[in-house]
Amino acid sequence: MALLEARHIVKRFGGLTALNALDFSLERGQIAGLIGPNGAGKTTFFNMVTGLYRPTSGRLILDGRNITGLRPNRVTRLGIGRTFQTIRLFDNMSVLDNVLVGMNCRLRASWFGAIVRPPWVVQEEHRARQRAQELLEYVGLLERAAELAKHLPYGEQRLLEIARALATEPKLLLLDEPSAGMNPRETEELTAFIARLRQEFGLTILLIEHHMEVVMGISDRVTVLDYGAKIAEGTPQEIQRHPQVIEAYLGKGGAADLASATDDS
Amino acid sequence: MPPSWRALSPRRRQFFVWGLGVTAFLLFPVVDELLNLQWLNAVTDAAVFVILALGLNIVVGYAGLLDLGYAAFFAIGAYTTGILTWPPHGIELNFWWAMWLSVPVAALFGVIIGAPTLRVRGDYLAIITLAFGEIVPIACRNLWHIDLRLGPWTLVENFNLTNGPQGINPVGRPQFLGYEFGFDPLPWYFLVLAVGALVIFTKSRLAQSRLGRAWMAVREDEVAADCMGVDPIKTKLLAFALGASFSGLAGAVYAAKLQAIFPELFRFQVSIMLLCIVILGGMGNLKGVILGGMCIMFFDRVILAQSTQLVRGLGALLGSEMLMRADLSLWRWFFFGVTLIVVMVLRPEGLLPSAQRAAELHAGEEEG
Numbered sequence: 001m002a003l004l005e006a007r008h009i010v011k012r013f014g015g016l017t018a019l020n021a022l023d024f025s026l027e028r029g030q031i032a033g034l035i036g037p038n039g040a041g042k043t044t045f046f047n048m049v050t051g052l053y054r055p056t057s058g059r060l061i062l063d064g065r066n067i068t069g070l071r072p073n074r075v076t077r078l079g080i081g082r083t084f085q086t087i088r089l090f091d092n093m094s095v096l097d098n099v100l101v102g103m104n105c106r107l108r109a110s111w112f113g114a115i116v117r118p119p120w121v122v123q124e125e126h127r128a129r130q131r132a133q134e135l136l137e138y139v140g141l142l143e144r145a146a147e148l149a150k151h152l153p154y155g156e157q158r159l160l161e162i163a164r165a166l167a168t169e170p171k172l173l174l175l176d177e178p179s180a181g182m183n184p185r186e187t188e189e190l191t192a193f194i195a196r197l198r199q200e201f202g203l204t205i206l207l208i209e210h211h212m213e214v215v216m217g218i219s220d221r222v223t224v225l226d227y228g229a230k231i232a233e234g235t236p237q238e239i240q241r242h243p244q245v246i247e248a249y250l251g252k253g254g255a256a257d258l259a260s261a262t263d264d265s
Numbered sequence: 266m267p268p269s270w271r272a273l274s275p276r277r278r279q280f281f282v283w284g285l286g287v288t289a290f291l292l293f294p295v296v297d298e299l300l301n302l303q304w305l306n307a308v309t310d311a312a313v314f315v316i317l318a319l320g321l322n323i324v325v326g327y328a329g330l331l332d333l334g335y336a337a338f339f340a341i342g343a344y345t346t347g348i349l350t351w352p353p354h355g356i357e358l359n360f361w362w363a364m365w366l367s368v369p370v371a372a373l374f375g376v377i378i379g380a381p382t383l384r385v386r387g388d389y390l391a392i393i394t395l396a397f398g399e400i401v402p403i404a405c406r407n408l409w410h411i412d413l414r415l416g417p418w419t420l421v422e423n424f425n426l427t428n429g430p431q432g433i434n435p436v437g438r439p440q441f442l443g444y445e446f447g448f449d450p451l452p453w454y455f456l457v458l459a460v461g462a463l464v465i466f467t468k469s470r471l472a473q474s475r476l477g478r479a480w481m482a483v484r485e486d487e488v489a490a491d492c493m494g495v496d497p498i499k500t501k502l503l504a505f506a507l508g509a510s511f512s513g514l515a516g517a518v519y520a521a522k523l524q525a526i527f528p529e530l531f532r533f534q535v536s537i538m539l540l541c542i543v544i545l546g547g548m549g550n551l552k553g554v555i556l557g558g559m560c561i562m563f564f565d566r567v568i569l570a571q572s573t574q575l576v577r578g579l580g581a582l583l584g585s586e587m588l589m590r591a592d593l594s595l596w597r598w599f600f601f602g603v604t605l606i607v608v609m610v611l612r613p614e615g616l617l618p619s620a621q622r623a624a625e626l627h628a629g630e631e632e633g
Contacts, residue, residue, distance in 0.1 A: 072488075089489070090482050101495065104479055111476050168493060
């Protein structure tokens with residue numbers, strides 16, 4: 001059974017159809033890439049899966065459970081973590097607290113427990129802090145734990161967003177342009193990092209990406225959107241040879257660029 | 266700061282500052298008595314407002330919700346205690362019971378107001394809370410000829426709940442170990458201190474918990490918090506309810522201390538004054554709010570009164586009619602306004618800011 005299944009998703013904003021009858025499914029343990037020109041509906045799809053938008057019609061199923069129209073925090077609780085295209089950290093909170101907020105939905109202390117602090121709450125808090133530090137160590141930000149999130153350089157903010165999303169204990173991780181604004185070396189490191197994430201956390205990953213090296217390098221499957229519709233789906237090799245994709249996404253003559261990019265990696 | 270101070274661990278420094286504060290508050294009545302200052306009553310009232318400001322700080326400083334009608338919950342706490350202990354109602358509940366009942370009642374009103382309104386953000390929330398702050402005192406003024414009719418049946422006729430503009434007088438007084446609280450401010454002072462200590466304890470525990478982090482996350486970025494599994498509506502409702510419950514407690518004590526409560530005690534200006542305290546002291550910082558509250562209230566209740574005497578004395582000396590009739594306490598809003606402007610220009614993070622907010626406002630200077 002697929003971990004995530006989208007059936008016939010339609011999303012209209014007024015007269016604009018952002019997504020048109022999209023069918024999509026993602027197997028457990030896969031890394032899937034979502035590509036397409038600007039305005040193709042990729043981020044709209046993400047926002048729908050995470051509950052920020054409600055589909056005009058269609059159904060979303062996570063792990064056999066209907067999640068269509070659930071509020072974002074409910075969806076997160078059910079196991080979808082995400083990062084944002086433009087970084088949305090809690091700027092004036094410490095790096096550690098950012099990760100702890102991600103853990104919030106896995107902690108059980110109520111307001112009453114927070115005031116009275118029975119032993120189990122103290123233990124829970126202690127374990128949460130330990131776990132948050134482990135996650136920070138994993139992404140290499142442990143020394144920065146006490147700093148405010150906004151004082152981190154850009155690349156590290158991206159890593160912190162991933163650590164925060166991991167803290168929600170997701171089954172499925174959605175990464176919205178994780179390599180945006182990174183230089184080639186950082187991009188390369190990130191690609192390796194995402195591959196490791198899947199193995200070490202047993203994750204299923206869906207990513208939107210513009211850097212072809214990243215998408216083609218780590219995806220098991222690639223889905224191409226254009227004008228809100230799926231125009232192609234398949235392995236990276238198949239996608240690179242798909243004539244419609246080359247035309248829609250890269251323009252004529254783009255095929256050579258794409259081929260050379262993947263040869264490098 | 267002397268270097269030895271810097272050498273102390275943050276925990277010890279914290280301990281030292283709190284120890285100093287507690288000692289000062291405990292010794293204050295002695296100093297007051299020795300120097301014959303007679304400030305104890307004013308300081309007790311001031312401490313009530315500090316407690317209120319601490320509650321408001323949860324809503325404004327932590328959760329980032331601009332509440333312009335916070336005095337409404339103060340009124341609800343005071344009136345709950347008043348109604349439950351006022352002899353004509355025939356309930357005449359023991360003050361201590363009434364005080365604790367005021368807390369959930371105020372919290373309940375926090376939820377009632379919060380549930381429909383917390384979906385709106387920023388300016389809109391401010392306007393709705395402003396309206397609520399106006400409605401409650403007006404309701405208190407009018408709920409004294411209540412008739413309830415359902416078709417041909419009269420359920421309630423001419424029921425007097427709040428005693429309208431005359432207000433509720435007397436309010437039940439507390440007794441402690443056989444001692445009845447009267448007009449001597451000393452026992453009230455210690456009662457308010459005890460309530461204040463409870464509020465500070467509760468608040469600091471909340472701030473360093475899962476809930477405190479959720480409040481700050483919602484303040485920083487509501488959408489991101491939602492996507493990280495924080496339920497923003499529930500989180501904001503809890504901020505409203507817990508903030509309201511603090512002010513319910515303060516209202517109960519204030520009502521018993523004053524012995525008479527009127528709708529006019531809870532006007533819009535009270536909400537604004539509390540907001541001034543939070544901003545002046547430093548948003549989101551516990552010690553800052555306490556300091557800000559003591560400064561503003563001390564200025565209002567002690568300095569303005571004393572300097573009025575001074576100006577009048579000066580007027581008598583100079584033979585100036587205008588100075589002799591001056592009443593500086595009428596100028597209090599002018600002074601608050603000027604102070605607020607000066608603070609905003611010179612030190613926008615408040616007197617004792619939270620470390621985070623200071624960093625935010627002076628980020629450019631550090632780097633430059």
